[in-house]
Amino acid sequence: DQQVKQNSPSLSVQEGRISILNCDYTNSMFDYFLWYKKYPAEGPTFLISISSIKDKNEDGRFTVFLNKSAKHLSLHIVPSQPGDSAVYFCAARSSGSARQLTFGSGTQLTVLP
Amino acid sequence: SQTIHQWPATLVQPVGSPLSLECTVEGTSNPNLYWYRQAAGRGLQLLFYSVGIGQISSEVPQNLSASRPQDRQFILSSKKLLLSDSGFYLCAWSVWMGAYNSPLHFGNGTRLTVT
Numbered sequence: 709d710q711q712v713k714q715n716s717p718s719l720s721v722q723e724g725r726i727s728i729l730n731c732d733y734t735n736s737m738f739d740y741f742l743w744y745k746k747y748p749a750e751g752p753t754f755l756i757s758i759s760s761i762k763d764k765n766e767d768g769r770f771t772v773f774l775n776k777s778a779k780h781l782s783l784h785i786v787p788s789q790p791g792d793s794a795v796y797f798c799a800a801r802s803s804g805s806a807r808q809l810t811f812g813s814g815t816q817l818t819v820l821p
Numbered sequence: 822s823q824t825i826h827q828w829p830a831t832l833v834q835p836v837g838s839p840l841s842l843e844c845t846v847e848g849t850s851n852p853n854l855y856w857y858r859q860a861a862g863r864g865l866q867l868l869f870y871s872v873g874i875g876q877i878s879s880e881v882p883q884n885l886s887a888s889r890p891q892d893r894q895f896i897l898s899s900k901k902l903l904l905s906d907s908g909f910y911l912c913a914w915s916v917w918m919g920a921y922n923s924p925l926h927f928g929n930g931t932r933l934t935v936t
Contacts, residue, residue: 712864744925749830751927751929757924797864814864
């Protein structure tokens, strides 16, 4: 049972345009959501997060949007750069849980020069 | 600053052989420690987590085990590897912030190939 789903395994975007990565979840107990970025042969690195009490969080070129009623979140990258090419994982957790994160299966973003 | 070390970076082992992957964290005390696995074309699967020395929680019953002999040391082991154990293994840490955990910080991973 996949509680966090990333239905697009890959996405290609032209440099300078917007990249939109999507994520859906099923567990209504999730109250904190994160995006991680992973390069080949490296561990994932934390990118941006959002609490369920917000619907938007912005950090430079990266913005995460949360739609609780639809159980959907998205990551927007504007403008996209070739160095953004990586696998992006969506993750979610319940409050007070040491069990930590449930990850999606990832989306490979390729930014074309 | 905190750092996490994971080794080896790559490992090729025959079926039936034992496994020991080690992870250490520096610069923080009493971290929560985690082992994840990324199988080819799949997401990150939590295998084990630990909130303290000697405390191990298993998320997925399988051919692997974990131990935490010291506060900042986490070991992933197997007595006999299976072909299906091949994958990319990631160690991670977080700290408890009072009401929630900090984001996970990952090591660089170990690519394990079982032949």
